[in-house]
Amino acid sequence: MAIAYRQQIDEDTEFALWKIEESADELYQQLKLDEDEKAYTRKLSKSKRYLHWLGTRVLLRKMLKTEEYIDCKVDAHGKPYLVSLPYHISLSHSFDYAAVMISKTSPVGIDIEQIKEKVERIAGKFMRPEELATITGHKKIEQLYVCWCAKEAVYKCYGQKEVSFADNITLYPFTFQHHDALQAKLQKGDVNIDYEVGYMQYEDYMIGYVKG
Incomplete structure (x- = not known):
């Protein structure tokens, strides 16, 4: 499967979606991995998480237009970064899709979620009462997913733990x-940052994306 959707945010920043229709073996063959990564994939094999891990890495290779090894690590806060390439990155996945956002100039955050009614049951855990009061109308579920994806994207862009949605x-x-x-x-404490968060509905998925 090729890239399903791609959006240029500005000259240095873009995100893309990949519909995972390949087998794990087909995705694996498109990657170059070091020994630690190979050992990690063996632990994940035969799980949906394995397909997601492979899918985001294949999409990252396509967006960076390289056949070389990509040294992608995760920092102490769980934020992925590239060791030797000048890009900020963010990765996400949900069911059949992988999502990747890259920027040469600023931290980024992206989140993709399949839209399901269960979000209504947990909305009070990630939103304030005054925020919930603004969610009205027949697209309530979609609006709640916009809120979840937007907050997740901001969290990923900021890149620090101990942040309450x-x-x-x-x-x-x-x-x-x-x-x-x-x-x-x-x-949070002395931190006070304003963000403009983009969002879009793609099929039965919601995507939130932001550049710091």
Whole structure:
């Protein structure tokens, strides 16, 4: 499968989606891995997580247009980074899709989630009552997924642990569209950062993406 969707944010920043239709072996053959990565994949094999791990790495290779080995590590906060290439990256996956965002200039964050009604049951865990009060109308489930994906994207972009979606990330009211943006703020201690978070519905998935 080729890239299913690609969006240029600016001259230095883009994200893309990959629909995972290949087998694990087919994806694995498209990668160059070191011994540690090979050992890690053996632990994951035969799980959906394995397909997701492979899918994000294949998509990353396609976006960086390289056949060489990509040294992709994860820092102490769980944020992936490239050791020897000048890009900030963010990775996500959900069911049949992998998502990757890259930028030469700024930290980025992306999240993809399949839209399911269960989000309504947990909305109070990641949103404030005043945020929930703004979610109205017949597209309530989609709006809640915009909120989840936006907060997850901001969290990934900021790249530090110990951030509460409800307590530290505020979303300002927005009017739901299939492809739009909303305003967000991250506040924690002395940190006070404003973000403009893009979002879009793609088939039955929601994507949130942000550049720091």
